[in-house]
Amino acid sequence: MLLQPINNIAEICARKGVKNVVISPGSRSAALTLAFARHRGIQTKVIPDERTAGFVGLGMAQYSRQTVALICTSGSAAYNLAPAVVEAFFQEIPLLVFTADRPKEWIHQQDGQTIYQNELYGKHVKKSFELPADYAHPDANWYIERVLNEAINLSQTAPKGPVHINVPIREPFYPLADEKITYDRHVKLVERLAAEPTLATDTWHRLQNEFENANRVLIAVGQLPPSPSLWAILKEFSEEMGVPVLGDIISNVPANETFIRQHDVFLRGKNEVLLTALEPDLLITVGDSFISKNFKLFLRNHAPARHWHIKTTEQLIDTFQTITTQIPVEPTYFFQKMLEDLDYRQFVQNDSDDNGRAAYREAWLGADRQGKRSIYRFLRQETRWNEFALVRTILDNLPENSVLHLANSMPVRYANLLGLSQSAEVFANRGTSGIDGCTSTALGAALMTDKPVFILTGDVAFFYDRNALWHPHIPKNLRTVVFNNAGGNIFRLIDGPSAQPELEQYFETRHSTTARHTAEDAGLDYYSIKEGEDFLTVWQAFIAPDSHAKLLEIFTDPVRNGEVFEAYRKSATA
Numbered sequence: 001m002l003l004q005p006i007n008n009i010a011e012i013c014a015r016k017g018v019k020n021v022v023i024s025p026g027s028r029s030a031a032l033t034l035a036f037a038r039h040r041g042i043q044t045k046v047i048p049d050e051r052t053a054g055f056v057g058l059g060m061a062q063y064s065r066q067t068v069a070l071i072c073t074s075g076s077a078a079y080n081l082a083p084a085v086v087e088a089f090f091q092e093i094p095l096l097v098f099t100a101d102r103p104k105e106w107i108h109q110q111d112g113q114t115i116y117q118n119e120l121y122g123k124h125v126k127k128s129f130e131l132p133a134d135y136a137h138p139d140a141n142w143y144i145e146r147v148l149n150e151a152i153n154l155s156q157t158a159p160k161g162p163v164h165i166n167v168p169i170r171e172p173f174y175p176l177a178d179e180k181i182t183y184d185r186h187v188k189l190v191e192r193l194a195a196e197p198t199l200a201t202d203t204w205h206r207l208q209n210e211f212e213n214a215n216r217v218l219i220a221v222g223q224l225p226p227s228p229s230l231w232a233i234l235k236e237f238s239e240e241m242g243v244p245v246l247g248d249i250i251s252n253v254p255a256n257e258t259f260i261r262q263h264d265v266f267l268r269g270k271n272e273v274l275l276t277a278l279e280p281d282l283l284i285t286v287g288d289s290f291i292s293k294n295f296k297l298f299l300r301n302h303a304p305a306r307h308w309h310i311k312t313t314e315q316l317i318d319t320f321q322t323i324t325t326q327i328p329v330e331p332t333y334f335f336q337k338m339l340e341d342l343d344y345r346q347f348v349q350n351d352s353d354d355n356g357r358a359a360y361r362e363a364w365l366g367a368d369r370q371g372k373r374s375i376y377r378f379l380r381q382e383t384r385w386n387e388f389a390l391v392r393t394i395l396d397n398l399p400e401n402s403v404l405h406l407a408n409s410m411p412v413r414y415a416n417l418l419g420l421s422q423s424a425e426v427f428a429n430r431g432t433s434g435i436d437g438c439t440s441t442a443l444g445a446a447l448m449t450d451k452p453v454f455i456l457t458g459d460v461a462f463f464y465d466r467n468a469l470w471h472p473h474i475p476k477n478l479r480t481v482v483f484n485n486a487g488g489n490i491f492r493l494i495d496g497p498s499a500q501p502e503l504e505q506y507f508e509t510r511h512s513t514t515a516r517h518t519a520e521d522a523g524l525d526y527y528s529i530k531e532g533e534d535f536l537t538v539w540q541a542f543i544a545p546d547s548h549a550k551l552l553e554i555f556t557d558p559v560r561n562g563e564v565f566e567a568y569r570k571s572a573t574a
Helices: 004-015 030-037 050-064 082-091 138-155 201-212 228-241 272-278 293-301 331-349 357-381 387-396 410-418 438-446 459-464 503-508 516-521 535-543 558-572
Strands: 020-023 043-046 068-072 095-101 127-130 162-168 217-221 245-247 282-286 306-310 325-327 403-406 425-427 453-458 478-484 525-529 550-555
Touching: 004 030, 004 138, 020 030, 020 050, 030 068, 030 095, 050 068, 050 082, 050 095, 050 425, 050 438, 082 095, 082 162, 095 138, 127 138, 138 162, 201 331, 217 228, 217 357, 228 245, 228 331, 272 293, 272 357, 357 387, 357 558, 387 410, 387 478, 387 535, 387 558, 403 410, 403 438, 410 453, 425 438, 438 453, 438 459, 438 478, 453 459, 459 478, 516 525, 516 550, 525 535, 535 550
Parallel strands: 020 043, 020 068, 068 095, 095 162, 127 162, 217 245, 217 282, 282 306, 306 325, 403 425, 403 453, 453 478, 478 550, 525 550
Antiparallel strands: none
């Protein structure tokens, strides 16, 4: 069969665990589409808009932590996957990106849908491959199967990420009427064994000495997927060693009293006595990006003498401009080993002196408790209808075992300030922090779980990604919350644009659009609420399980939102 090597791509993917594929329709990609669509071991979703398709696939891979494949046709279609590919690269999410192409001799020959596709995504993929367009020689088939194995293995090897495979295909790329698509059961499969990085004994001794000589040790957790084993050892480490553990909302640290989660509140203040008391001399960081600008500024202005970053990556990440040591091991292993060895040292030396670390931990915990009280005190006094208070109400009334996606701009910032009062799995596209694809990503997650999946988004981010709902794969557990303040309200809430006379026209881009028709066109149950109506009554109906996805549009006044948030910021710095 002429296209047997293409069919075998689907077979290799299925056998190596790539069982979820998002396909955007096209003719040049027909052979790939049919190979995956007819394979019994693969689940496919068909999404016409490539940008949406990319983010849906990203959301599926982000939630499952397994490689998801994307398929599109040639030309600009491949470029429309780029926003999701870039986000996946910086979030280290495994994607296998198949772009169909014309044979290279037809590039720049005024033939349709033909661009330079090889290495299209540049540095934003772990590696790019291009398959041969002709399969007559056995080496071509060997090469295709070897590349598929390498690409899949690479996507799943830490740091995980997207891998691009460009697939030039000659005509004909549809099977004949009486031709059956078959899969070779003897395809080449190459297993890559997992290996756990470790440190030499003398390195452990040096790190333990540095730790014991530090009076003020702070652990800070950046963006991470839920990791119960890590939280368990961090809780034990924190309590036994007297070390505060801090995490943004996207770090997924549990909502309990062990972990500091209101730092974005109390680090905003100008209480230099408090900030100096909280200054670490050893900072230990794990995870990826941090939302809190206040935390970043705090560390840049109160730099630790030593900063260890624990991550199995070659990239030197120095967000706070303080890093001194990269430790390329898994965080759970690191803290387990460190705690065991420190406990043993203290036992042998009969030494229970913690160098004042417990007092330092209590200073952070005390500031955290005060930060939480200050927010609740402010919101009790501020009774006007506004987004800040509404986000607080939503976070306090999420159903148990929810998945929460936070769109970029204000939703993720509000949520990080407020924190969760109960545990939920939290996700956000903070690799590049764009508004494109936030709803699509949440929808992708909802396709991978039966749990209720909530996306909190602003109106501009929602309308920018409205094609997230333009396909037949909308899961019934998706709950979309749109804050409609008639524009990009973030520009009214941050310094700079809010002071410009061009604010509304050039930054907020004011509009009068509502989400009603988008929701109804997509078959979602539509709810809306505005000032003067009972929010919790509407909320309870909205979160109730149903046979349809639902959308809740909350109308707020942008000027009032700005006034309330500015009043909060002034109260926080008082």
